[in-house]
Amino acid sequence: MKPEVPIRFDPPLWGLLLLVPLILVSCATAVSPSETPPPPSPLILADPSARAIVTRLLAIQAGAGAQSNTLNPESIQSVAQGTISEELRSGKAQLAFDLGPPPEGFWAAQLGWEGILVVVHEGNPVRSIHLVQLEDVFSGKVTTWSALGSGTGAIHLVSQEQESPVRLAFDQSVLGVNPLSSEALLTPASWAVTQAVREDPLSLGYLACIDWAPGLSALQLEGVAPTGAAIQTGEYRLRIPVVAIARQQPRGTWASFLAWAQGRQGQESFRLLCQP
Numbered sequence: 703m704k705p706e707v708p709i710r711f712d713p714p715l716w717g718l719l720l721l722v723p724l725i726l727v728s729c730a731t732a733v734s735p736s737e738t739p740p741p742p743s744p745l746i747l748a749d750p751s752a753r754a755i756v757t758r759l760l761a762i763q764a765g766a767g768a769q770s771n772t773l774n775p776e777s778i779q780s781v782a783q784g785t786i787s788e789e790l791r792s793g794k795a796q797l798a799f800d801l802g803p804p805p806e807g808f809w810a811a812q813l814g815w816e817g818i819l820v821v822v823h824e825g826n827p828v829r830s831i832h833l834v835q836l837e838d839v840f841s842g843k844v845t846t847w848s849a850l851g852s853g854t855g856a857i858h859l860v861s862q863e864q865e866s867p868v869r870l871a872f873d874q875s876v877l878g879v880n881p882l883s884s885e886a887l888l889t890p891a892s893w894a895v896t897q898a899v900r901e902d903p904l905s906l907g908y909l910a911c912i913d914w915a916p917g918l919s920a921l922q923l924e925g926v927a928p929t930g931a932a933i934q935t936g937e938y939r940l941r942i943p944v945v946a947i948a949r950q951q952p953r954g955t956w957a958s959f960l961a962w963a964q965g966r967q968g969q970e971s972f973r974l975l976c977q978p
Contacts, residue, residue, distance in 0.1 A: 747789055748799040750780045751910040755944055756799050762971045773955055784865040798947045802867035811946045813963040814972035817911040817933035818940040819920040823903040828852045830922040836876045842883030859886035860898045860907030868910050871942040911976035920978035930973035
């Protein structure tokens with residue numbers, strides 16, 4: 703008998719072509735699942751002057767090596783005055799920095815004090831003024847520089863819009879119940895006050911100390927210069943609180959920064975902020 707010959711099965715060529723992709727897939731390295739995208743950074747808002755203060759504090763903190771963190775000043779967005787409460791209440795923002803008393807219904811912490819400078823053109827010989835004189839000038843009772851004992855010409859008042867926290871603090875401390883003179887030039891913010899006073903030798907205005915710029919002369923008030931130390935102690939009487947505001951108490955790196963700002967090193971840093 704002839705030995706049995708094994709039966710061979712030769713698959714058609716098209717079958718082999720179908721098997722090739724399956725073999726390649728089985729041999730391929732498994733694809734790792736896509737990484738979960740990082741959570742969005744919290745939205746931090748600030749009044750323009752408050753943003754400048756916090757930015758300066760962060761720089762001082764980093765320079766002193768007081769605390770290592772990843773806080774980026776660029777993450778703080780400046781907003782129009784009077785809109786911070788709305789942004790916090792809607793949940794769009796998690797934390798905000800502002801000047802003045804915090805709105806009701808929010809967690810808040812005062813970090814320190816900011817001075818409000820009374821400024822004139824750098825060529826103006828006036829170097830000091832009293833609160834009573836300020837009241838008379840900004841209410842329109844006194845209108846000439848000669849009434850202040852220096853020079854001639856009309857006093858050109860430069861104020862800020864009613865929504866400005868600096869304006870609110872200035873009116874409360876200086877004008878009281880008296881209305882602002884109708885002759886005052888209204889500007890949107892401290893930077894506009896700077897521009898107006900630098901361009902007009904007869905002007906008299908006020909602004910947050912952090913916004914002081916060359917070309918201006920900051921007046922003594924009741925004989926007290928607006929130094930950082932005098933502002934923090936209250937010896938210089940025109941000042942406004944710097945506050946942090948949130949819907950609930952912050953956590954993480956921003957909470958650490960707030961604790962640092964309220965601590966000894968932070969309070970010493972506040973004394974360095976106002977150097978007109």
